[in-house]
Amino acid sequence: MNKVIAASAIGRKFGNTRALENVSFDISESEIFGFIGPDGAGKTTLFRIITTLLLPDEGKMTIMGLDCRTGYRQLRKNIGYMPGRFSLYPDLSVEENLNFYATVFGTTVKENYDLIYDIYSHIEPFKKRLAGKLSGGMKQKLALSCALIHKPGLLVLDEPTTGVDAVSRSEFWVMLKKLRQHNITIVVSTPYMDEAMKCDRVALIQRGRLLSINQPEKIREEFGRKLFSVTAPEKFKLINALRSFPGIRTAYPFGDSVHVTFKEDEFDDSIYKHLDRMGVINARITETKAGIEDSFLELMQKE
Amino acid sequence: MKRFIGFVKKEFLHIFRDFRTLIILFGIPTVQILIFGFVVSMDLKDANVAFLDLSNDEITRRISDKICSSGFFRRTDNLRDYKDVDRVMKKGDTRAVIIFGDNFGRDLARSGRATMSIIADGSEPNTATLITNYATAIITDFNRELDRTARIGNILVQPEVRMFYNPGLKGHFMFVPGVITLILILICALMTSITITREKEFGTMEVLLVSPLKPSQIILGKVMPYFLLSFINVILILLLSWLVFGLPVRGSIALLLAESMLYILMSLSLGILISTISKTMQQAIFISLVGLMLPTILLSGFIFPIENMPGIYDVVSSVLPPRYFILIIKNIMIKGAGFSDVWRETLIIALMTAVFIGLSIRNFKVRLQ
Ligand SMILES: Nc1ncnc2c1ncn2[C@@H]1O[C@H](COP(=O)(O)OP(=O)(O)O)[C@@H](O)[C@H]1O
Ligand SMILES: [Mg+2]
Numbered sequence: 292m293n294k295v296i297a298a299s300a301i302g303r304k305f306g307n308t309r310a311l312e313n314v315s316f317d318i319s320e321s322e323i324f325g326f327i328g329p330d331g332a333g334k335t336t337l338f339r340i341i342t343t344l345l346l347p348d349e350g351k352m353t354i355m356g357l358d359c360r361t362g363y364r365q366l367r368k369n370i371g372y373m374p375g376r377f378s379l380y381p382d383l384s385v386e387e388n389l390n391f392y393a394t395v396f397g398t399t400v401k402e403n404y405d406l407i408y409d410i411y412s413h414i415e416p417f418k419k420r421l422a423g424k425l426s427g428g429m430k431q432k433l434a435l436s437c438a439l440i441h442k443p444g445l446l447v448l449d450e451p452t453t454g455v456d457a458v459s460r461s462e463f464w465v466m467l468k469k470l471r472q473h474n475i476t477i478v479v480s481t482p483y484m485d486e487a488m489k490c491d492r493v494a495l496i497q498r499g500r501l502l503s504i505n506q507p508e509k510i511r512e513e514f515g516r517k518l519f520s521v522t523a524p525e526k527f528k529l530i531n532a533l534r535s536f537p538g539i540r541t542a543y544p545f546g547d548s549v550h551v552t553f554k555e556d557e558f559d560d561s562i563y564k565h566l567d568r569m570g571v572i573n574a575r576i577t578e579t580k581a582g583i584e585d586s587f588l589e590l591m592q593k594e
Numbered sequence: 595m596k597r598f599i600g601f602v603k604k605e606f607l608h609i610f611r612d613f614r615t616l617i618i619l620f621g622i623p624t625v626q627i628l629i630f631g632f633v634v635s636m637d638l639k640d641a642n643v644a645f646l647d648l649s650n651d652e653i654t655r656r657i658s659d660k661i662c663s664s665g666f667f668r669r670t671d672n673l674r675d676y677k678d679v680d681r682v683m684k685k686g687d688t689r690a691v692i693i694f695g696d697n698f699g700r701d702l703a704r705s706g707r708a709t710m711s712i713i714a715d716g717s718e719p720n721t722a723t724l725i726t727n728y729a730t731a732i733i734t735d736f737n738r739e740l741d742r743t744a745r746i747g748n749i750l751v752q753p754e755v756r757m758f759y760n761p762g763l764k765g766h767f768m769f770v771p772g773v774i775t776l777i778l779i780l781i782c783a784l785m786t787s788i789t790i791t792r793e794k795e796f797g798t799m800e801v802l803l804v805s806p807l808k809p810s811q812i813i814l815g816k817v818m819p820y821f822l823l824s825f826i827n828v829i830l831i832l833l834l835s836w837l838v839f840g841l842p843v844r845g846s847i848a849l850l851l852a853e854s855m856l857y858i859l860m861s862l863s864l865g866i867l868i869s870t871i872s873k874t875m876q877q878a879i880f881i882s883l884v885g886l887m888l889p890t891i892l893l894s895g896f897i898f899p900i901e902n903m904p905g906i907y908d909v910v911s912s913v914l915p916p917r918y919f920i921l922i923i924k925n926i927m928i929k930g931a932g933f934s935d936v937w938r939e940t941l942i943i944a945l946m947t948a949v950f951i952g953l954s955i956r957n958f959k960v961r962l963q
Binding site: 339342343345357363364367368370372374375376377378379380381382383387390391392394395396397437438570 | 596597599600601604607608611612699796797798800801802803804805806807960961963
């Protein structure tokens with residue numbers, strides 16, 4: 292398959308901060324590729340390199356066959372970019388924003404209307420409204436429409452679901468899936484683990500390094516240990532009690548419960564006694580399947 | 595080209611949607627001109643004048659009576675000698691002295707021409723101008739009356755105006771060139787630097803950079819609307835000062851407008867330069883106001899005359915483009931100068947423009963860092 296992006300050993304520094312270190316990955320055509328990582332992991336920096344806004348200090352990256360350093364003029368015609376802050380003009384209306392980006396990219400709304408129809412139709416009833424007056428979800432849809440209006444081969448979305456309500460978030464992923472039929476490769480970043488499952492492949496990124504690149508399902512399988520979920524009414528007390536137990540390897544909060552692994556990779560039932568002694572009552576322990584977040588934490592632990 | 599037009603259209607939308615921008619663009623110039631104008635040109639009423647009538651004939655008495663019965667002037671003294679002129683003017687409560695020389699009536703009857711003098715106290719330039727304007731108007735009116743009753747040819751009384759203490763009438767209507775200079779640098783430098791840094795702050799610059807727009811198109815598109823609006827502003831200010839205060843442009847209007855365009859271009863390139871070195875709107879505003887507005891007001895001769903400046907300020911002021919522009923328009927508007935009188939200043943501004951544009955192009959980045 293054709294490689295849309297091929298990056299090898301990319302590095303980028305800001306002063307003494309190493310924002311990216313030895314980052315290598317390949318992205319294939321029509322893939323939805325997710326970069327998952329906490330704030331400050333280097334996602335935005337990487338995306339700015341992909342969109343030719345920044346140059347890497349080290350390494351090599353080709354995008355759609357062009358070098359990211361020298362091919363920027365060509366590339367800029369064929370990349371759709373939605374930065375972290377939706378780049379809309381709050382004092383222009385929905386329609387004016389879209390028309391503006393269409394003209395700037397040398398096209399018209401009419402020409403590519405079928406491409407954005409699924410997304411834009413949600414906000415078209417409000418097309419006279421100023422973009423500054425839209426809700427987070429509507430801003431997100433408008434920004435995506437603007438990024439798509441020139442039918443780019445590569446769509447780069449930096450945290451498109453941050454600051455958006457849960458309903459709009461899931462709607463958004465449905466729209467991205469639909470874009471695949473137009474042969475658009477999508478690179479997306481998110482701090483939310485649950486969204487990783489919606490990508491074809493994900494890269495876990497932490498402090499400028501890639502921890503793992505794989506299909507989300509495979510990353511879960513990479514976990515490779517027995518995982519147990521512990522619940523108790525007083526969660527904070529529970530975590531401290533678990534961490535003080537000598538046989539415990541890791542204990543991370545996970546929603547309402549705490550996910551733990553044992554040093555011997557076997558359930559050690561003396562843990563009930565320990566919890567009792569620490570004053571944790573009504574603790575329930577069940578074996579569970581590792582999620583992507585568990586894998587991520589596991590990989591971070593190994594670092 | 596379509597791209598560029600779309601961009602310019604967007605810029606106009608920004609301007610017309612933003613109330614504050616509109617106020618700065620059109621409100622401030624209008625208000626400044628009107629306020630300054632009305633402060634300096636209050637109405638003239640019962641100004642004290644003394645007469646030195648050495649001829650004391652029928653005609654001079656008629657002219658004096660006409661002047662004093664107009665309601666604008668009040669006769670305080672009848673002087674006997676030229677020496678007295680200085681004395682009454684120094685006392686300070688006499689604003690002007692009107693002088694008829696020997697044989698005024700006889701000269702007029704014989705040659706059809708006679709000259710009288712109006713000497714005004716130039717230490718109060720506003721009143722002085724009003725007095726001489728009103729007195730001249732009254733005499734013109736008198737000439738018309740004479741003309742109608744004259745049997746032979748046309749006869750003319752020529753008023754000759756002189757100022758004591760401040761012969762060039764510095765300070766008066768100085769504010770119009772000053773306001774134009776200030777407003778243009780305010781609109782052009784401040785506003786362009788704000789609109790460009792605003793895109794940086796909103797994150798829209800990232801997308802513009804990733805678009806096929808060339809940096810030169812982005813910059814030109816930003817600057818074009820302000821160029822047009824600033825030019826309209828110059829015309830507005832000139833019209834206002836002419837219609838409301840009767841301030842004429844002595845020199846060539848075409849030259850004045852051309853010089854204004856050059857100065858607008860200079861201010862715009864300065865604005866771009868500011869935007870390339872500032873990351874946020876706040877920085878841009880700070881640099882424009884503290885680095886440009888204040889020096890323009892204080893050091894370019896807007897308020898304090900350059901001649902009175904201590905050496906170091908004079909040096910600082912000589913790198914400020916507004917200083918030269920004020921000189922240029924003052925010369926054109928008030929002294930009626932032509933291009934040959936202002937080419938040196940024009941050249942300096944043109945050179946400065948070239949430097950600013952060069953620096954801006956060098957500083958403008960096709961990438962974020
Ligand atoms: N322009 C910059 N100047 C200095 N440091 C930066 C700059 N951009 C990013 N960084 C640093 O690089 C690291 C990665 O940041 P970023 O790429 O924004 O991460 P993310 O998008 O994953 O939150 C952070 O430590 C951040 O402080
Ligand atoms: Mg980021």
